[in-house]
């Protein structure tokens with residue numbers, strides 16, 4: 069089966085800014101007969117002619133809907149950022165298998181956060197506190213110079229505040245609305261993090277002091 073014959077294309081849409089939507093993503097959406105994704109992602113493509121299915125928190129319902137269409141309609145699944153990082157791509161690929169899925173990569177919010185902070189991310193550890201909180205071995209993360217956490221909820225911020233306190237000292241950068249006109253990067257203290265009202269689109273960077281100097 070040629071790559072382009074795969075019935076499901078999973079398209080990374082980047083962190084939200086239209087300038088970060090790739091030509092490959094736009095092309096795949098243009099070819100789609102069925103678009104599946106969060107409402108906010110579907111809205112990125114107002115001119116697409118495809119049928120649209122908005123996906124909420126109920127992933128099983130989305131997979132069921134795809135099950136009923138597989139082999140009949142070429143489908144495009146839209147995800148935020150890059151499909152390889154905490155996205156709908158994982159349940160879709162697990163359910164249908166890699167052979168049926170083509171993946172189009174994109175800029176991740178984590179890449180955008182490190183870029184906004186002026187840092188590379190070669191040695192970074194990445195965690196997701198989006199939805200469920202991560203269950204980590206603190207000893208495993210304590211030595212890391214740079215940790216990025218997908219946040220975006222008060223619960224996530226409280227969890228990150230506790231993590232920061234346990235692996236102190238760390239400088240804390242709250243990166244909101246990345247690539248969007250409202251993008252902001254704010255340095256906060258661990259004590260402030262727990263009560264912060266951050267955007268649902270937030271990545272928190274925990275950086276060892278010294279890494280940000282220079």
Ligand SMILES: C[S@@+](CC[C@H](N)C(=O)[O-])C[C@H]1O[C@@H](n2cnc3c(N)ncnc32)[C@H](O)[C@@H]1O
Nearest residue numbers: 083149150176177218219220245246269270271
């Ligand atoms: C379901 S995860 C998707 C991650 C995505 N696959 C990626 O590569 O960025 C959603 C999380 O991504 C982060 N996120 C997505 N867009 C963002 C943005 N524009 N600015 C900051 N964080 C963002 C937030 O942490 C949010 O809770």
